Amino acid sequence: MENLIECKDIVKIFRGRGIGGASRGFKAVDGISISIKKTGSYGLVGESGCGKTSFARSILYLDPPSSGKIIYDGTELGALSRKELRGFRKRMQIVFQDPNSALNPKMNIHDSMSEGLINRKVPEADRVKRIKELLELVGISYSYRNRYPHEFSGGQKQRIVIARALTMDPDFIVLDEPVSNLDVSIQAQIINLLSDLKKEFSLTYMFISHDLNLVSYMCDTIGVMFKGRIVEEAPSELLVSDPRHPYTRRLLASIPGGAQRSGAEDMTADEESVETLATRVASRHKEAQGVKACPYYSFCPLGDGECVSSAPMLRDIDGGHVVPSGHKVSCHKV
Amino acid sequence: MMAENQALLKVENLGVCFTHGAMEAHALRGIDLSFYREEIHGLVGESGSGKTVTSTCIIGLLPSPPGKYTSGRILFNGVNLLGLSQAQMRTYRGRKIAMVFQEPSKYLNPAFKIGEQITEMLRLHLNMGKEQARERAKELLGLVGLGKDGRVLDSYPHELSGGMKQRAMIAIAISCNPEFLIADEPTTALDVTLQLQILSLIKKLKDLLGMGVLFISHDLGVVKEVADRVSVIYAGRIVETSTKGKLFDNPLHPYTKLLMLSIPDARRRGQRLATIPGRVPDADATPSGCAFHPRCPLADDRCKTENPELKEKENGHAAACHHAGESWKI
Numbered sequence: 049m050e051n052l053i054e055c056k057d058i059v060k061i062f063r064g065r066g067i068g069g070a071s072r073g074f075k076a077v078d079g080i081s082i083s084i085k086k087t088g089s090y091g092l093v094g095e096s097g098c099g100k101t102s103f104a105r106s107i108l109y110l111d112p113p114s115s116g117k118i119i120y121d122g123t124e125l126g127a128l129s130r131k132e133l134r135g136f137r138k139r140m141q142i143v144f145q146d147p148n149s150a151l152n153p154k155m156n157i158h159d160s161m162s163e164g165l166i167n168r169k170v171p172e173a174d175r176v177k178r179i180k181e182l183l184e185l186v187g188i189s190y191s192y193r194n195r196y197p198h199e200f201s202g203g204q205k206q207r208i209v210i211a212r213a214l215t216m217d218p219d220f221i222v223l224d225e226p227v228s229n230l231d232v233s234i235q236a237q238i239i240n241l242l243s244d245l246k247k248e249f250s251l252t253y254m255f256i257s258h259d260l261n262l263v264s265y266m267c268d269t270i271g272v273m274f275k276g277r278i279v280e281e282a283p284s285e286l287l288v289s290d291p292r293h294p295y296t297r298r299l300l301a302s303i304p305g306g307a308q309r310s311g312a313e314d315m316t317a318d319e320e321s322v323e324t325l326a327t328r329v330a331s332r333h334k335e336a337q338g339v340k341a342c343p344y345y346s347f348c349p350l351g352d353g354e355c356v357s358s359a360p361m362l363r364d365i366d367g368g369h370v371v372p373s374g375h376k377v378s379c380h381k382v
Numbered sequence: 383m384m385a386e387n388q389a390l391l392k393v394e395n396l397g398v399c400f401t402h403g404a405m406e407a408h409a410l411r412g413i414d415l416s417f418y419r420e421e422i423h424g425l426v427g428e429s430g431s432g433k434t435v436t437s438t439c440i441i442g443l444l445p446s447p448p449g450k451y452t453s454g455r456i457l458f459n460g461v462n463l464l465g466l467s468q469a470q471m472r473t474y475r476g477r478k479i480a481m482v483f484q485e486p487s488k489y490l491n492p493a494f495k496i497g498e499q500i501t502e503m504l505r506l507h508l509n510m511g512k513e514q515a516r517e518r519a520k521e522l523l524g525l526v527g528l529g530k531d532g533r534v535l536d537s538y539p540h541e542l543s544g545g546m547k548q549r550a551m552i553a554i555a556i557s558c559n560p561e562f563l564i565a566d567e568p569t570t571a572l573d574v575t576l577q578l579q580i581l582s583l584i585k586k587l588k589d590l591l592g593m594g595v596l597f598i599s600h601d602l603g604v605v606k607e608v609a610d611r612v613s614v615i616y617a618g619r620i621v622e623t624s625t626k627g628k629l630f631d632n633p634l635h636p637y638t639k640l641l642m643l644s645i646p647d648a649r650r651r652g653q654r655l656a657t658i659p660g661r662v663p664d665a666d667a668t669p670s671g672c673a674f675h676p677r678c679p680l681a682d683d684r685c686k687t688e689n690p691e692l693k694e695k696e697n698g699h700a701a702a703c704h705h706a707g708e709s710w711k712i
Contacts (some may be wrong), residue, residue: 055492095573095574095575096573096599124494162444164599175442188412201661203586203661231429231600231602231661231662232428232601232602232641232644232645233428233640233641233644233657233658234661235643235644236645236646236655236656236657236658237657237659239646239655240654240655240657243654247411258573258574259649260574261603261645261646261648262646264646265646265650265651265655266646284648284651286557288648293387299574299575300573301578302574302575302577303574303603304574304577304578304581304601304603304604304606304607304608305602305604305605305607306407338507382643
């Protein structure tokens with residue numbers, strides 16, 4: 049199937065000033081190349097601070113990448129003028145984790161949902177029709193349109209945010225931890241809603257989460273991120289059943305109460321004093337300073353000299369399949 | 383099961399009501415819980431179900447007003463904690479009953495070194511001298527995996543990572559060898575890999591110190607990982623309680639069953655997740671009869687009027703449901 053989005057070597061550096069005015073940069077995204085198929089769903093997993101959200105914002109050109117190319121449906125976004133980019137903006141939407149901060153508390157939901165449509169100069173009759181349709185579709189009665197965000201529960205607010213994203217008739221939606229703030233019984237409702245909408249509107253999703261269970265349920269492809277890089281990428285089933293990168297294995301083994309709990313090789317951390325572990329990490333970190341070491345080297349149970357001297361590239365591994373499996377890993381020790 | 387009188391802490395028919403003007407919110411509507419030594423009792427529920435109110439009652443920090451006990455007692459080694467004066471309660475709180483909170487960065491004082499925050503407990507409750515307290519604090523840090531050389535003693539909270547801060551919080555909580563520990567969502571703010579480490583630390587300390595533990599979480603997976611006994615709370619009532627194995631293998635209450643079915647994983651890909659329609663009722667508008675009936679697939683007329691008692695169905699496995707154990711088509 050055709051790709052909707054191709055990212056080539058995306059780097060995002062945040063410039064900041066250190067103490068004393070010395071300028072320093074923080075590389076939040078460090079050379080990511082991925083492609084997302086039309087009507088596919090790509091899951092991005094990683095722990096907090098690994099650059100998931102920075103990467104997603106780069107794709108949407110909310111924070112343009114420092115270098116690299118984003119090709120959206122055949123058009124390179126970086127080459128567009130601001131005005132042209134605006135035309136593409138409506139095709140890409142984002143749903144944030146916290147619906148409380150995504151909705152303006154001083155606007156009733158009808159006004160909140162109208163904003164984008166007004167910007168696009170949609171006539172009022174069409175606006176009302178569209179908002180009515182979408183609200184009912186996500187399970188909010190249209191008679192609530194004059195209510196304010198505080199009158200809704202968390203799950204309802206998230207439904208409204210999703211409906212608002214759909215007003216622009218997008219074909220790509222980034223879902224940044226869309227259910228993490230919701231109660232367990234509400235999470236399933238929202239997840240089912242997202243699956244229905246995806247079918248109904250032939251949407252393409254990028255699903256960001258720290259929850260591997262959820263991502264493996266929702267997505268056809270998963271990329272595991274660590275320190276601004278994709279360390280492993282594979283079709284969901286394969287990633288869960290045959291994880292290759294030590295970090296992926298560690299993530300899977302960490303799912304509490306999960307089936308993957310046995311056979312974890314590097315879960316000794318709880319036995320070992322954290323301090324000893326921290327010392328190992330610190331000494332390895334020092335070793336890796338100034339050289340192009342593997343970013344996971346400091347934490348890796350398998351690391352050796354090879355990992356210090358060169359950072360591994362994301363490469364295809366043939367899992368014994370005749371047809372390429374699409375399983376990519378960035379590790380010397382696989 | 384252990385004999386009744388051996389329970390370390392017993393919550394009996396506890397009712398709590400919050401009043402705000404004319405509004406009355408019944409946060410707890412008569413809950414019974416028993417905690418035993420060397421056992422982790424997991425309390426699972428959604429937000430607003432009464433998990434945290436339960437823990438604040440046990441540790442004697444229920445804000446009053448607006449909170450008010452409407453019924454019940456909390457027996458700790460036979461003493462009713464609700465009957466104690468503030469001064470008497472202070473000899474229990476921190477000393478015999480300790481608590482670990484969800485967000486360590488909120489509960490550690492940023493202006494004091496970790497060592498000072500641990501020794502404060504030891505000097506206050508155990509009347510230790512400066513040197514002795516410092517030695518003990520060093521030991522405690524070793525116990526929670528922060529190194530025996532005591533380097534962390536002289537660190538400020540901002541110098542520690544999230545996981546280390548939670549370990550420091552735990553060190554403070556266990557500093558006086560408490561008999562009972564309340565852990566209120568202790569890993570919710572942490573990344574998954576750290577979460578597992580903190581869970582095994584709590585398990586280790588429970589064995590080492592022989593504490594009874596109340597472990598509060600909204601996450602069934604976490605409870606499955608850590609608890610020996612599990613109770614499920616819904617709208618201020620315990621709806622099911624059992625040992626971990628029985629509860630997860632054979633949930634009797636439809637709410638418990640639905641919660642388990644609504645968790646996504648790779649094996650359910652392509653299938654729809656089971657959902658619980660509606661949402662948790664507000665405490666000031668709890669439905670009549672069984673509070674779960676508007677969302678329940680098994681509800682009938684009886685459920686609308688008659689509130690089911692928590693009844694033992696088989697040895698040690700109790701559920702509050704007129705249709706406990708019945709199945710339905712999903």
